[in-house]
Amino acid sequence: MAQEPKDVLVRMNEDLQRALEKAPEDRHWVMVIDLRKCVGCHACTIACVAENKLPPGVVYRPVLEKETGTYPNVTRSFLPRPCMQCDNPSCTPVCPVSATYKNAEGVVVVDYDECIGCRACLVACPYGARTSDFGYTYTEELPVLDGAIVGREAADDYECAANYEYGKEWAREGHRGSPIGNARKCHFCLHRIHEGELPACVTTCIGRATLYGDANDPDSLVTELIKSPNLIRLKEELGTEPRVYYMV
């Protein structure tokens, strides 16, 4: 009797556990986004905002929408855009204090404690993948209402509670402390990865369109996929060598 194929999430989870057994420098994290399966639901965007407690004006993974054709021959296409985690990033050499760099696993990270907020990396990134944190919260303009379960205070508390990017606690206290004033970007949910969990955008994708894994593992799903001929990378002509592949 033929074996039932595994759900890709299960398979990616197994791939992840295998990758975590290796030294960080031996992993090559890659994301593959199957544009044929993306329905533009924005679940990945919302999951990312929730996971990283992103404030207004900060987004790591928007989904770009494009409408082509004229009625009645109209098509909509969607393009989720995380950080490309380029192998040859243009955003890191411009940092005056080396606060942003590629870590041992090849993920472009930002050291919030070192970033001076000059935004040179935002200028340099050809994908617009970085946003600046200007210190907003979603609830600040809301009226204060009494409520036993969810009132503004409860929402405030949630918003200002720490997120755990890069494995550290980052609470939003006042208007000044990091990550406020810093450049922020997608980091492939490294804090989840190191706990053995897939990135938030991967687990929430309803069409299983976002796939993730270690391209140095010959048995991983992404290794299998990036051999396909129908792959593109954004702005390849710039030589940035993105680690995000799109299946078209």
Next chain:
Amino acid sequence: MKKKTSTKLLDFKAMNNATRITLLVGLAAFFFGIFGLYTRLFVGEREVGYGSYVVWGLWVAMYLFLAGIATGSYMLAALEYIFNVPIFKGTGKAALFAGLVTMPAALASIGMDLGHMERIIKVYLQPNFFSLLAQMVWGYTLFLLVVIVTLWLAFKQKDGQPTGTFFKIVLWIGFFMSIFLSGGVGALLGVNASRPYWTVGLLSVQFPIFAFASGVSLMLIVIGWFMHFKDEEQRYHLFRWLGWVAIALSLSKIYILWAYLSQAWYSQIPDVMAPLNEILFGRYWFSFWVVQIAIGTVIPLVLHMIPKLAHNGTWAGLIGLMVLIGFAAARTNIVFPAMSVEMLDGLPNAFFGPHLSILYTPSNLEISVTAGVIGAAILAFVLGAEILAVFNKPKMEVK
């Protein structure tokens, strides 16, 4: 009755009308700036118009502008002290002092743009020298020190005394620094392959020329409005020659601008054309055609060619001011439009939130801070120059 010399540091009664008006304008600008400076320092960056897509705004443009004046003024001083160019005689101290005032103003303007101003010290302690930004921070800090030393040495010189070797060495160092640093700010933009409009050839090479033109324009203001000459003939000669230099620089400016814009135009690269269209026919047309071209270039050029006006102090100062305003607009036209392009089709509409727009207009906060910085620079320049007798003012004699 015996005459006695006034010992007052500042004698407002003895100031001419232009000095008084300039002081008033500086004071008004500075007071307007207090709101912005307070908001920026104690509330934060929320009220700014720039953001994550139009990343750098008015403060960066003003940094380029003020740093250009500082380096250009130094070049002018070098022409007097190193090369003994007779036409620039008597302008050296004023030019150096202008550099001393505009350089900190430039650094203050760019400092306001930092998300974490308090961490600027990290650029000195743990610099990444591959980054042009780090090079500029170090370069301009060292340049400021060189300006201070040069000015100190210039004050030690007595009239008619030949310049000493140490003085000349410092001047040469400063001269080279002024050329490289003024070009460096252009390179700071030009190295970003992500912004095709900045990668058009000629971007960074035009900056030293524009910086020198800024220095000459400022000197026209200084000579026209503030400087005192024992011999009016000297003022006339300075106007005449600085006028010719200004005309030559204006023509160079027009040529370089044409070369740059036409190269961009004929490339027909969409990401280059988009900012160019914004400049020529879109959001920035007024700033380009009216402020940069008409007020900043064509009208001054015409006025320069009318000797009666070009050799009149008030008019010469006005011409200098117009050219400077044109340069300020030119800087904004280099910085803003290049970032008004969608990095990826549909990106600005993919997620909504504050500071996620490619349409940029400087906010009141930015305008206020800029006014405060420029107001402070004007006050520091005029008052400092009065106190240090930079304007060659003879000591006031009271009967």
